[in-house]
Amino acid sequence: MLEYALKGNKKYWSWLFLLAIIIAAGFYFYMKQFNYGLGITGMSRNISWGLYIAQFTFIVGVAASAVMVVLPYYLHDYKAFGKITILGEFLAIASIIMCILFVTVDLGQPMRVANIFLYPTFHSLMFWDVLALSGYLILNVIITRVTLDAEHKSIAPPKWIRVVIIISIPWAVSIHTVTAFLFAGLAGRPFWLTAILAPRFLASAFSAGPALLVILCLVLRRLTKFDPGEQALKKLGLIITYAMCLNVFFILMEFFTTFYSGIPDHVSHMQYLYEGLDGKARLVPWMWTSAFLSIVSLLFLIIPKLRNNNKILFITSIIVFLSIWIDKGLGLVITGFIPTPFGKVVQYWPTIPESFISLGIWAIGIFLISIFYKIALSIRREIEV
Amino acid sequence: MNKSRRNFLKIAGITAVGVTAGKFIPAEVKDSTAQLISKNSGLLKKGTAVKTDSKVRLAMVVDLRKCKEGCTKCIDECNKIHNIPNFGESKDEIKWIWKEPYENAFVDQENFYLSDALKNKNVPVFCNNCNNPPCVEVCPTQATFQREDGIVMMDWHRCIGCRYCMAACPYGSRSFNWRDPRPFIKNINPDFPTRTKGVVEKCEFCDERLSQGLPPACVEVCPEKALAFGNLNDPESDVRKLLKENFSIRRKPELGTNPEIYYLV
Amino acid sequence: MYDSGKIIIGLIIFAGIFTSPFWYDLSGGKEALKAPVLVLPTKADQQVCVNTLEYMRADHMVLLNDWRYEVVRLGDRTYQSPDHKEFNMSLTGTCLNCHANSAQFCDQCHSYIGETPYCWECHTEINKPENMQ
Numbered sequence: 001m002l003e004y005a006l007k008g009n010k011k012y013w014s015w016l017f018l019l020a021i022i023i024a025a026g027f028y029f030y031m032k033q034f035n036y037g038l039g040i041t042g043m044s045r046n047i048s049w050g051l052y053i054a055q056f057t058f059i060v061g062v063a064a065s066a067v068m069v070v071l072p073y074y075l076h077d078y079k080a081f082g083k084i085t086i087l088g089e090f091l092a093i094a095s096i097i098m099c100i101l102f103v104t105v106d107l108g109q110p111m112r113v114a115n116i117f118l119y120p121t122f123h124s125l126m127f128w129d130v131l132a133l134s135g136y137l138i139l140n141v142i143i144t145r146v147t148l149d150a151e152h153k154s155i156a157p158p159k160w161i162r163v164v165i166i167i168s169i170p171w172a173v174s175i176h177t178v179t180a181f182l183f184a185g186l187a188g189r190p191f192w193l194t195a196i197l198a199p200r201f202l203a204s205a206f207s208a209g210p211a212l213l214v215i216l217c218l219v220l221r222r223l224t225k226f227d228p229g230e231q232a233l234k235k236l237g238l239i240i241t242y243a244m245c246l247n248v249f250f251i252l253m254e255f256f257t258t259f260y261s262g263i264p265d266h267v268s269h270m271q272y273l274y275e276g277l278d279g280k281a282r283l284v285p286w287m288w289t290s291a292f293l294s295i296v297s298l299l300f301l302i303i304p305k306l307r308n309n310n311k312i313l314f315i316t317s318i319i320v321f322l323s324i325w326i327d328k329g330l331g332l333v334i335t336g337f338i339p340t341p342f343g344k345v346v347q348y349w350p351t352i353p354e355s356f357i358s359l360g361i362w363a364i365g366i367f368l369i370s371i372f373y374k375i376a377l378s379i380r381r382e383i384e385v
Numbered sequence: 386m387n388k389s390r391r392n393f394l395k396i397a398g399i400t401a402v403g404v405t406a407g408k409f410i411p412a413e414v415k416d417s418t419a420q421l422i423s424k425n426s427g428l429l430k431k432g433t434a435v436k437t438d439s440k441v442r443l444a445m446v447v448d449l450r451k452c453k454e455g456c457t458k459c460i461d462e463c464n465k466i467h468n469i470p471n472f473g474e475s476k477d478e479i480k481w482i483w484k485e486p487y488e489n490a491f492v493d494q495e496n497f498y499l500s501d502a503l504k505n506k507n508v509p510v511f512c513n514n515c516n517n518p519p520c521v522e523v524c525p526t527q528a529t530f531q532r533e534d535g536i537v538m539m540d541w542h543r544c545i546g547c548r549y550c551m552a553a554c555p556y557g558s559r560s561f562n563w564r565d566p567r568p569f570i571k572n573i574n575p576d577f578p579t580r581t582k583g584v585v586e587k588c589e590f591c592d593e594r595l596s597q598g599l600p601p602a603c604v605e606v607c608p609e610k611a612l613a614f615g616n617l618n619d620p621e622s623d624v625r626k627l628l629k630e631n632f633s634i635r636r637k638p639e640l641g642t643n644p645e646i647y648y649l650v
Numbered sequence: 651m652y653d654s655g656k657i658i659i660g661l662i663i664f665a666g667i668f669t670s671p672f673w674y675d676l677s678g679g680k681e682a683l684k685a686p687v688l689v690l691p692t693k694a695d696q697q698v699c700v701n702t703l704e705y706m707r708a709d710h711m712v713l714l715n716d717w718r719y720e721v722v723r724l725g726d727r728t729y730q731s732p733d734h735k736e737f738n739m740s741l742t743g744t745c746l747n748c749h750a751n752s753a754q755f756c757d758q759c760h761s762y763i764g765e766t767p768y769c770w771e772c773h774t775e776i777n778k779p780e781n782m783q
Contacts, residue, residue: 037582038546039563044476048551048561108546108561108583115526115545126525126549187519187640188555264495341557342489532725540722541772575742578772596727 001152004378005371011223012374019367026360029353030105038108041354046346047337049106051330051358056102058208058329059365060179061201063095063136065209067172068239074165080231087228088213089144090372092172096137098365105357125182132175139168144372152379176201183336191269191336194257200250201328206243208324210236211317216369218314226377230310237313241301244320248294251327272338273331278345283335286326293323441534442516442617443590444645445604446627447509450502451611459509459603459612460484463588466602468579470569479560481588482603485510493637503650511603512537512558512588513636513644520550520559529585534616535645536590546583555640559587590614617645686758691748700729700737700744711767714741742773751775 033040043050066088072078073085104110121127143165150157180198187193214236217228258266271277273287300306300316307313339345350358460482463469469479484507487499491508518537520529528544531537551559565582573579577593580586591601599605604612615622624647627633633647666673691697699706701713717739720726729737738744749755752775760767 037562037564039477039582043563045478045560045563046557048548103547106547108548108585109544109581112526112543112545115528115543119526119543121525121527123522124525124549125523126547130525182549183552186523186553187642188553188637265492336552341492341555342485343492344489530723538722542718542722573774575774578742579774581768581771592725596725 001148001375001379004375007378008374012370015370016367019363019370022363023360023367026357026363029356030360032353033105033357034110038106040351042349042351044346044348046340046344047334047348049333049337050348051350051354052102052106054329054333055358055361056099056106057179057183057201057333058325059095059098059102060133060176061205061324061328062209062212063092063099063133064172064176064202064205065213066092066140067169068206068210068243069213069236070165070172071169072235074162075169078235080229080235083226084213084217084228084232084236086144086148086376087216087373089140090376091209091213091216091369092140093137093144094365094368094372096133096140097368098361099133100137101361101364102358105361125178125185129175129178129182132171132178136168136171136175139164139171143168148376148379173202176205183333188341189336190263190265192332194254196250196253200247200254203243203247203250204324204328207240207247208321208328210239210243211320211324214240214313214317215321216373218310220373220377224377226380233310233313234308237301237307237316240317240320241307244294244297244301247324248298268339268343269335272345273335277339280345280347282347282349283331287331290323290326290331293319293326297323439533439535440618442645443514443535444615444617444624444647445511445590445601446613446624446633446647446649448609448611448613448627448631448649449506449508450649451609452509452607453609453611454505454507456608457484458606458608462602462606465572466574466577468566468570468574468577470566470579471571472569477563479562479566479586481560481586482509482511484508491634491636493639494634508648509603510556510558510636511646513556513642513646514588514590516643516645517641519553519555519640519642523549523553525549532592536592536595537587538589538592539584539586541578541580541584541586544584546585548585550585555637555642556644559585561585683762686762687754688758689751689754691750693748696748698735699748700731700735702732705732714745714769717741741769742775746775 029040041050041052069081069085069088073081104113107113116127116130143161146161146164147157177198180201183189183192184194184197214233217226217233217236220226221228255270258270268277272280273283275281276284297316297319300312300319307316334348338347463482464471467481469481472478487503487506487508488494490510514535514537516535518529518531521527521531521537524530525547526543526545528540529537529550530540546561548561551561562580562582562584567573567579570579591599591603594601600614601612604614613623613627615624617624617628619625627649628647631649633649635644635647638644706713717729718741721739727739729739731737746752752770756767756769759765
């Protein structure tokens with residue numbers, strides 16, 4: 001099947017070439033980081049996790065969201081998703097690989113990463129997160145491989161694969177739950193110490209992930225003969241609507257508990273995010289942008305006329321994706337460290353090498369998605385082979 | 386200890402437990418393997434009760450009334466013997482002992498009117514070597530672990546530099562080697578390793594000195610004798626006597642970490 | 651066979667690249683590596699090692715690994731040699747007391763076989779000029 005990835009028109013190859021250049025740039029900066037140490041990033045003694053872990057957290061959500069197309073199709077026999085389940089599963093594979101890369105570039109001693117398996121530590125959530133992520137990757141590799149192979153040979157997929165698919169559904173929920181537990185179990189970081197973190201992660205994942213899928217489907221429809229089907233797009237729009245409503249609702253619940261209880265340790269983080277603390281307010285414009293975008297997206301989503309218009313849905317999906325990217329991929333992780341345990345406000349901003357490394361990993365993800373979708377669509381003869 | 390037992394310990398995936406000879410720790414606390422397994426087999430910690438199953442529980446008492454403003458003898462000595470680099474900037478900073486204003490060291494003590502003695506007091510802060518350490522709980526490789534005597538140790542050979550412990554520490558006690566520290570150490574003390582880039586480090590109650598029967602360096606050099614160190618489980622120890630006779634506070638005890646550094650105010 | 655011409659040319663190129671170190675060597679190449687020359691301790695009180703020569707030659711890395719495990723993780727610092735002598739388990743405090751210069755001892759074999767242990771990233775040699783005070 002891989003041979004389909006090697007045949008393509010000029011556009012396909014130039015697209016991959018462009019991505020390869022970005023990947024090469026990222027790799028160049030990673031080599032610099034490898035030699036110099038993580039001091040090349042904007043992270044410091046006080047803000048010891050930055051863009052890498054934040055991107056990881058955001059992308060775990062994208063990976064988990066494949067379940068939003070797999071579940072209706074396999075559990076409720078919702079046929080309209082027949083064409084896009086494979087896209088969701090491939091998106092999950094590419095996302096998990098990005099997650100693994102983001103965690104790896106964040107390690108101070110990447111050569112020792114095997115220690116996680118050599119000294120398995122059951123009381124560390126990091127251990128469980130590694131298990132959950134790698135398990136989900138393996139599940140999705142098996143699922144896509146077997147179902148596509150069957151499709152390629154025009155035969156029905158073997159019966160046992162259904163069992164694997166059903167296992168992958170709660171597994172998808174688990175990866176984001178365990179990732180939330182990574183943060184939500186730390187007594188010393190009040191910003192993350194909230195029982196609603198895992199539900200919040202899931203709600204944001206189930207809006208940002210399907211939003212990305214809508215974007216990808218509409219781009220593919222434009223570029224190829226692929227058509228996800230009107231019904232599928234409308235259903236995805238509806239899923240995003242419900243998830244985004246829940247996401248905003250959960251954030252508002254955080255606001256209520258934080259500000260009404262008024263516990264200084266909890267309030268200070270929110271203050272830093274939305275109004276600035278000690279005159280330092282680097283994330284404030286970003287967070288208000290995110291808030292504004294999520295309100296706009298809700299308007300566009302809740303009104304059926306707007307939601308069911310594909311052009312508007314395309315823009316709405318971009319808005320949803322951006323809003324959640326800011327909220328989770330920037331605000332959530334960094335603000336856990338601000339103010340510091342000493343009540344001081346130390347700010348963080350990613351450096352150029354750090355940004356290029358992150359960009360490089362994103363490019364790897366997009367590169368993989370391009371190849372995977374090329375294979376899937378070639379097998380279905382929806383693009384010229 | 387022979388190799389096979391060592392390998393057994395390793396295979397069992399056990400966080401190790403240390404026994405140090407010398408005046409601070411009685412020799413009879415030699416561990417048994419069975420004890421090790423029962424102690425570490427639990428998936429989750431049980432509540433936040435103080436661990437009482439060990440005979441030694443090391444702690445430090447800092448008498449803020451004696452600690453002199455502007456004095457940095459303990460810090461200097463610690464930096465010198467532990468090869469702590471001086472980067473000259475705060476981003477890459479590594480510190481084991483340092484001073485923080487009282488309001489920052491005790492952020493939860495939101496007293497509007499402080500006594501004059503505490504108002505502008507700079508408080509020496511260390512790793513609290515918690516009795517119930519969150520850093521040990523989160524470490525995915527057991528590179529940081531708790532010894533039987535309570536010291537929270539770092540195994541710099543094993544640390545992968547994920548910095549989960551830094552996120553988990555409620556005291557900001559941990560430092561990371563953001564870059565190679567060697568060029569920033571003025572005089573390297575060959576008796577103690579430097580660290581390599583990409584690992585986390587912190588105060589370990591001078592475990593290398595305890596093994597020779599010496600007290601932690603900071604305790605020894607303090608000209609005001611403001612620091613005391615010893616076994617909390619021994620009613621006759623200096624630390625117990627000080628705690629018996631004085632009112633003491635700890636940093637963020639409400640988190641259930643059971644910090645083992647007590648401050649007399 | 652389809653494309654036999656291309657395949658055979660491909661195979662020849664592959665074989666050429668794969669065996670290139672030999673061609674490089676035959677065509678003059680670099681001069682051969684010198685065999686390791688170890689400088690051994692000469693003083694009378696430095697003639698006893700912590701274990702037998704055979705063991706140290708074959709398994710010194712296992713021993714050092716055991717030592718670091720026992721010192722760091724178990725807090726046990728005393729090593730009993732096979733002939734019941736006691737030693738302090740310390741790379742810098744015991745090994746380097748006799749083998750004072752790693753360049754003339756450790757590195758000799760390590761460089762020869764292309765091994766780069768990371769001991770010296772943290773542990774320091776007392777006799778290295780840049781470490782002398």
